[in-house]
Amino acid sequence: MKEFKLKDNVVLRYHDLPGEEIPIIFIHGLGCASSFDYPQVATNGGLANHRRILVDLIGSGYSDKPELFDYTIANHAKYLEELLRYLRIDNIVIFGHSMGGAVSIALANCVRDKVKAIILSEANLDSGGGFFSKQIANYSESDFIKFGYANILQESISSGNTEWAAGLSNSSPTAIHRNSVSLIKGQTPSWRQIYYSLDASKTYIYGSESLPDPDYDELVSHNINVAVVANAGHSMAWENPEGLASIIKKSIQ
Known part of the structure; x- marks a missing residue:
C-alpha cells in the first residue's frame, strides 16, 4: 500500500x-474501502493488464481520519485530483460506486481533459441520499458519534x-456522518447534470437484483x-x- 501526503500531514x-x-481509479462507497472492495474485481475480467489505483478515501479504510476535514463530496474530489497530478496520470478511467459515484463525477469535472471513460455502479446522481445515508443523517453529528454509529454497525451485523x-467498523464516525450529510445536500449543478455533460464514454451499472x-x-x-x-x-x-470486472472492461474498449 502506498501513501500520499495531503495538507496538514493527512495521509491518503x-x-x-x-x-x-490505461489506468483505472476505483472509488468506493459510503462506509467502505477500495482496499477491501476491489482487489478481486481488479484482478478479473481482463483488468489485470490495466494500471489499477484502489483508493481508500480520507476517513475510510487505511487512510487517515482527521476530525477537521469536512468530508464533502467536492473536497474528496479535490484531493483525488491532487493524487492524479502527483502520479502524473493524464489519461484515466474513473470507476465509482454509490457515494463514490458522486465523488467520481466531481473528480471527472475537475479533470475533464484526462478522462477517457467514467463508469458508475448504482451511484448517487441527485441530492437526497440513499437508504443508509438518510438513516445516518437523521442523527445529529454528536448523537451519531455517541451511539448512532454503534447502532447502525450492530444492525448491519444482525x-x-x-x-x-467490516468496512463501517474501519471508518470514522465523523466521516460517515459528514459524508452522508453531503450526499443529502447535493450540489448545484447536480452530479447528474455534470455526468450528462461529460464528453467521456459513460457507463452506468446496475445489479440485476x-x-x-x-x-x-x-x-x-x-x-x-x-x-x-447478473446475480x-x-x-x-x-x-x-x-x-x-467484465462489464468494466467492456466499457473501456
Whole structure:
C-alpha cells in the first residue's frame, strides 16, 4: 500500500497495481474501502493488464481520519485530483460506486481533459441520499458519534450485512456522518447534470437484483450505456466481482 501526503500531514493510502493499459481509479462507497472492495474485481475480467489505483478515501479504510476535514463530496474530489497530478496520470478511467459515484463525477469535472471513460455502479446522481445515508443523517453529528454509529454497525451485523459492517467498523464516525450529510445536500449543478455533460464514454451499472429502477430509461435517453451485473444487487463488487470486472472492461474498449 502506498501513501500520499495531503495538507496538514493527512495521509491518503492506496494500492497502485501495475499494468500497461490505461489506468483505472476505483472509488468506493459510503462506509467502505477500495482496499477491501476491489482487489478481486481488479484482478478479473481482463483488468489485470490495466494500471489499477484502489483508493481508500480520507476517513475510510487505511487512510487517515482527521476530525477537521469536512468530508464533502467536492473536497474528496479535490484531493483525488491532487493524487492524479502527483502520479502524473493524464489519461484515466474513473470507476465509482454509490457515494463514490458522486465523488467520481466531481473528480471527472475537475479533470475533464484526462478522462477517457467514467463508469458508475448504482451511484448517487441527485441530492437526497440513499437508504443508509438518510438513516445516518437523521442523527445529529454528536448523537451519531455517541451511539448512532454503534447502532447502525450492530444492525448491519444482525441483518447479515457483514461486509458493509467490516468496512463501517474501519471508518470514522465523523466521516460517515459528514459524508452522508453531503450526499443529502447535493450540489448545484447536480452530479447528474455534470455526468450528462461529460464528453467521456459513460457507463452506468446496475445489479440485476436492483431492477426494475425508474432511472433506467432516463439514463438511456441521455446516451448513457446502461449495463447489468447478473446475480447481484447494490453490493455487486462482493456478490459478483467477475461479472462487474467484465462489464468494466467492456466499457473501456
